[in-house]
Every structure is written in structure tokens, then in C-alpha cells.
Amino acid sequence: MSDRLDIKLRDGTPILARPLVPADREALAEAYRRLSPEARYNRFWTHTGEVVGDKMLDRILGGNPDDHMTWAVLDLSREFPPLGGASWWKNPEDPTEAEISMVVLDEDQGRGVGTLLLAVVWLSAFRAGVTRMVGYTHIENRRAAKWMRDCGADATWDGYKLIFRWRLDDLDGLPETLAAADLADWLANLAPEMLG
Numbered sequence: 001m002s003d004r005l006d007i008k009l010r011d012g013t014p015i016l017a018r019p020l021v022p023a024d025r026e027a028l029a030e031a032y033r034r035l036s037p038e039a040r041y042n043r044f045w046t047h048t049g050e051v052v053g054d055k056m057l058d059r060i061l062g063g064n065p066d067d068h069m070t071w072a073v074l075d076l077s078r079e080f081p082p083l084g085g086a087s088w089w090k091n092p093e094d095p096t097e098a099e100i101s102m103v104v105l106d107e108d109q110g111r112g113v114g115t116l117l118l119a120v121v122w123l124s125a126f127r128a129g130v131t132r133m134v135g136y137t138h139i140e141n142r143r144a145a146k147w148m149r150d151c152g153a154d155a156t157w158d159g160y161k162l163i164f165r166w167r168l169d170d171l172d173g174l175p176e177t178l179a180a181a182d183l184a185d186w187l188a189n190l191a192p193e194m195l196g
């Protein structure tokens, strides 16, 4: 079982996917600063500027890996910033469910990084006993909403946000989309390494 994944994006770029650790704190704060205001709002639901608060850094980097992980995808040809990152947190009231959240740098969106991150959080959460994942978007975040649907999530609307749900133990429901085909490929390719 490995948590250091040396892989390639579909354009051949060599990348490393790995969990973030407390020593990544400064790099994470700098990556946050480099996001566009739009990506920052879509991921963090806040318009409070370029400086990430300590509470958010603690939320992303802290905790027990059985309950929460944050993964980053790094382009090995450039030291910084990472291409993107994704987290999952178990629901304390129902540890078979986890909330996920992710962001890809604006200039690197559409290269398959988000779908790879979804597969990585899927497998690492599943390994920790999670069988259902839930993600949220603003109604106006059409791109993320379409992509989550394309990746097989069921969508509902609670009057404030869109809610996307996946069952991790059932791949039969994946739709016939490029994103779902990518997701299924990553799950099949990474499962032996990540689930051991």
C-alpha cells in the first residue's frame, strides 16, 4: 500500500500525488494566495482575500488520517505551486460518509487533475471505511456541477447549495462521459497500489 503515487497526466506530464503533512503549511498558504478569487470562492466559499486563516490551515492539515486526508498533485517539472489538492473529512455522526472538497489551479483546469484527485480521495476514503461521499457547489459554479454529474454524482438542491453524492462501492452507475471513463480508469489503475 503506497501513498506516494508517481503517475502521468493524460498529456504525459509526470506528476506526484501525495498526502499533505503539517510541514506543508507555508506552501499551502502560498498556493491559496495564488488561486484566482473565483477558484478560491468556489472551493472555500469566502471572499476574504489572499490570506488563508489558521483555522482553515488546521482544518486542511490537521486530524487523524483515519478521519481526514488532504492530497496534493505536484508537477515534477515545476517545484511550485501544486496543480491542485483535494480533501475528505468523515462525518463525525456517520463515519461511513465523508465530505469532499477540491481545487485545481485555474491554468491547469481541464487537464484531468480534478478527476485524478477525485479517484485518489475516493480510494483513500474507501480504505478508511467510507462508502459514501458528498460534495457541495454554489448553484452558479456550473463547471464544477457539470463535472461532478459527469463523474456519476447524484445531484440535489437544498435551496442554498447543490449537493452531490457518490456511492464508493458501486461503479455500475457511472455515466457514459469522458470524465467518468477517466475516473473509472484511475480507480482501476490506482486501486492495487492504494488498497494493497
Ligand SMILES: CC(C)(COP(=O)(O)OP(=O)(O)OC[C@H]1O[C@@H](n2cnc3c(N)ncnc32)[C@H](O)[C@@H]1OP(=O)(O)O)[C@@H](O)C(=O)NCCC(=O)NCCS
Residues within 6 Å of the ligand: 010, 038, 039, 042, 043, 100, 101, 102, 103, 104, 105, 108, 109, 110, 111, 112, 113, 114, 115, 116, 135, 136, 137, 141, 143, 144, 146, 147, 150, 178, 179, 182
Ligand atoms: C471543479 C474542478 C475541481 C475540476 O477540475 P479539473 O482539473 O478542471 O477537472 P478535469 O480536467 O479532470 O475534468 C474537467 C473537464 O475535462 C473533461 N474531460 C475529462 N476527461 C476527458 C478526456 N479524456 N478528454 C477530454 N476531456 C475530458 C471533463 O468532461 C470536463 O469537461 P469541462 O469542464 O470542460 O466541461 C476545477 O474546475 C476547480 O478547481 N474549480 C474551482 C474550485 C471548485 O469549484 N471546486 C469544486 C467545489 S469543492
